[in-house]
Amino acid sequence: MISTLRLLVLNFPGQSEPFRITERNVLEALDRSPRGSLPLTVDVRLADDPNLAEAIAVADAILGPDFPRADIKARGKQLKLVQTTAAGIDHLLPLDWLPPAAAFATANGVHEGAKLTEWAMMVFLMLHTQMPHFITAQREHRWSRRLSASVKGKTALIYGTGAVGRSIAAGAERLGIERIGVRRSAGSVAGFSRILTMDEAHAFLPQADFVVLATPLTPETHNMMNRDVFTRMSPGAHFANFGRGRLVDQQALVEALESGHLGGAIVDVTTPEPPDPDSPFWDAPRLVITPHLSSDDPASHVPRVLDILIENLYRVIGGEPLKNSLQR
Amino acid sequence: MISTLRLLVLNFPGQSEPFRITERNVLEALDRSPRGSLPLTVDVRLADDPNLAEAIAVADAILGPDFPRADIKARGKQLKLVQTTAAGIDHLLPLDWLPPAAAFATANGVHEGAKLTEWAMMVFLMLHTQMPHFITAQREHRWSRRLSASVKGKTALIYGTGAVGRSIAAGAERLGIERIGVRRSAGSVAGFSRILTMDEAHAFLPQADFVVLATPLTPETHNMMNRDVFTRMSPGAHFANFGRGRLVDQQALVEALESGHLGGAIVDVTTPEPPDPDSPFWDAPRLVITPHLSSDDPASHVPRVLDILIENLYRVIGGEPLKNSLQR
Numbered sequence: 062m063i064s065t066l067r068l069l070v071l072n073f074p075g076q077s078e079p080f081r082i083t084e085r086n087v088l089e090a091l092d093r094s095p096r097g098s099l100p101l102t103v104d105v106r107l108a109d110d111p112n113l114a115e116a117i118a119v120a121d122a123i124l125g126p127d128f129p130r131a132d133i134k135a136r137g138k139q140l141k142l143v144q145t146t147a148a149g150i151d152h153l154l155p156l157d158w159l160p161p162a163a164a165f166a167t168a169n170g171v172h173e174g175a176k177l178t179e180w181a182m183m184v185f186l187m188l189h190t191q192m193p194h195f196i197t198a199q200r201e202h203r204w205s206r207r208l209s210a211s212v213k214g215k216t217a218l219i220y221g222t223g224a225v226g227r228s229i230a231a232g233a234e235r236l237g238i239e240r241i242g243v244r245r246s247a248g249s250v251a252g253f254s255r256i257l258t259m260d261e262a263h264a265f266l267p268q269a270d271f272v273v274l275a276t277p278l279t280p281e282t283h284n285m286m287n288r289d290v291f292t293r294m295s296p297g298a299h300f301a302n303f304g305r306g307r308l309v310d311q312q313a314l315v316e317a318l319e320s321g322h323l324g325g326a327i328v329d330v331t332t333p334e335p336p337d338p339d340s341p342f343w344d345a346p347r348l349v350i351t352p353h354l355s356s357d358d359p360a361s362h363v364p365r366v367l368d369i370l371i372e373n374l375y376r377v378i379g380g381e382p383l384k385n386s387l388q389r
Numbered sequence: 390m391i392s393t394l395r396l397l398v399l400n401f402p403g404q405s406e407p408f409r410i411t412e413r414n415v416l417e418a419l420d421r422s423p424r425g426s427l428p429l430t431v432d433v434r435l436a437d438d439p440n441l442a443e444a445i446a447v448a449d450a451i452l453g454p455d456f457p458r459a460d461i462k463a464r465g466k467q468l469k470l471v472q473t474t475a476a477g478i479d480h481l482l483p484l485d486w487l488p489p490a491a492a493f494a495t496a497n498g499v500h501e502g503a504k505l506t507e508w509a510m511m512v513f514l515m516l517h518t519q520m521p522h523f524i525t526a527q528r529e530h531r532w533s534r535r536l537s538a539s540v541k542g543k544t545a546l547i548y549g550t551g552a553v554g555r556s557i558a559a560g561a562e563r564l565g566i567e568r569i570g571v572r573r574s575a576g577s578v579a580g581f582s583r584i585l586t587m588d589e590a591h592a593f594l595p596q597a598d599f600v601v602l603a604t605p606l607t608p609e610t611h612n613m614m615n616r617d618v619f620t621r622m623s624p625g626a627h628f629a630n631f632g633r634g635r636l637v638d639q640q641a642l643v644e645a646l647e648s649g650h651l652g653g654a655i656v657d658v659t660t661p662e663p664p665d666p667d668s669p670f671w672d673a674p675r676l677v678i679t680p681h682l683s684s685d686d687p688a689s690h691v692p693r694v695l696d697i698l699i700e701n702l703y704r705v706i707g708g709e710p711l712k713n714s715l716q717r
Binding site: 077079127130174175176180183184186187190192193195196198199202204206209210212213235236334335339340343349350351352353354357359360361 | 419510515520536540663670685689
């Protein structure tokens with residue numbers, strides 16, 4: 062029986078304001094929980110707090126978008142839960158810094174929903190209507206018409222069928238776009254017209270009007286969009302990246318745009334972020350870059366993250382398997 | 390009783406290919422008509438045909454996006470119908486070149502439908518997510534985040550409740566955006582949450598998240614979006630123009646963007662088209678220009694125009710009131 066849980070919340074100095082978490086946010090999440098009361102103290106700190114190591118030493122659980130790994134490894138003996146506010150955790154791997162007693166959980170699923178679905182609809186419509194072409198033409202003071210009919214009936218090949226991929230598929234569905242999901246194993250996933258394995262997807266590439274990435278960055282997916290894949294895409298087909306910059310060989314993407322092979326591309330993620338000031342990425346033709354926020358909903362992010370955290374605190378106490386737990 | 394109707398179809402040298410009308414297109418439209426057979430000969434010509442005046446002299450009806458007014462006035466004695474392929478006819482006014490016996494009809498309604506509704510959804514989503522800001526930032530090699538939640542519940546003030554305005558409202562409705570329509574007279578229009586008169590709309594301006602133009606260009610609407618109107622809009626509110634460039638005081642629009650007052654603007658029409666190569670319009674911050682095609686659906690435009698034409702040919706023969714007829 063745990064008397065009182067000590068929760069340490071980490072905010073980061075450069076973090077956007079709506080994503081900073083306050084004690085009040087945590088207490089509101091506790092009130093929302095159907096589980097009843099939980100003895101909890103909340104310690105909210107900035108990651109550059111000089112006394113952070115001491116705070117870690119007495120914490121039972123820690124929540125943040127990133128973590129001071131050396132301090133946690135050295136001082137986090139009491140930690141039972143390390144909960145990230147992020148869905149993608151490539152920046153935290155390998156998890157060799159976790160204390161032996163600490164479980165680790167992600168905020169997977171927190172991005173699913175209206176905001177990302179709307180963003181996906183916008184991306185499909187912008188690509189289909191040739192908006193990247195018009196934007197490039199405007200930059201060059203050129204008026205260059207390219208006509209398009211309705212997007213209905215076009216086909217999107219969506220790599221990744223997790224929370225992000227499902228929200229993108231929901232956007233495609235609202236526009237009448239066929240949704241082919243790609244994942245490691247065959248089967249079916251709600252919201253997708255069909256599921257293909259990676260090999261099957263490679264064969265399907267020439268039939269896709271849109272190729273969309275929503276898959277985690279792993280050693281297997283690193284540079285998965287390379288020269289060969291872009292070449293297999295149909296001339297005039299479109300590309301969007303909702304995942305991670307390193308999924309893409311950026312030089313190959315720039316070449317596929319410069320040659321005129323790709324119709325257009327919209328990427329919410331780059332390598333690095335932001336691109337270097339003199340990177341050719343900024344000026345590549347028919348390439349639209351947004352600053353990694355397609356799935357960030359300032360209205361729902363913090364409550365959703367905290368609902369996962371509070372649920373996991375109950376599960377830690379009850380010895381139940383965690384939500385979104387990840388084996389190290 | 391008319392023996393055989395002679396239809397003259399005018400195509401223009403600079404016209405986009407999907408909008409060129411062939412004899413076959415006309416005969417297919419005749420086949421689609423529920424009205425039965427119609428004795429018709431079809432003469433398809435380019436507007437720079439040296440023998441055009443002779444063709445006009447023997448035509449019963451003429452179809453085109455624009456017309457050789459002097460020739461029609463001088464030689465079109467036999468014309469019973471002048472049918473435009475356009476919905477907006479500001480470029481044809483005043484109609485003092487029409488022969489006395491010729492009725493005049495527009496292609497009003499031809500733009501209503503899926504293509505324009507999808508374009509409107511894209512415009513609302515691009516404005517709401519700050520895409521014009523990201524596009525300007527990319528041009529300057531800057532990574533500048535601005536977060537947005539779902540667009541649901543925002544309010545659009547849509548000037549014009551005709552075919553174009555209704556298609557835009559349908560797009561707004563699919564995104565859960567409130568649709569306030571503006572027209573000369575009070576009342577209600579299907580697809581709009583409310584209807585305001587011009588004066589009421591002026592009072593409502595500070596409450597609108599989006600101000601959208603879809604109204605014809607007339608002496609009353611010329612420069613209707615001026616410094617006063619932009620100033621009344623809420624800081625950060627957005628603007629879109631689906632109508633005509635001359636509805637807008639472009640200098641006032643550029644100033645409202647440069648001052649930071651307007652969140653962003655997307656205009657499908659400019660004055661002139663294209664803007665002059667050194668126009669400040671090309672480089673204004675958070676302004677996206679598309680080359681006058683938001684409502685042009687290459688898949689449906691020609692069949693829809695011809696369905697109106699064929700129906701009007703039957704009505705000319707039968708002495709019935711024309712569809713989309715306009716009094717001179």
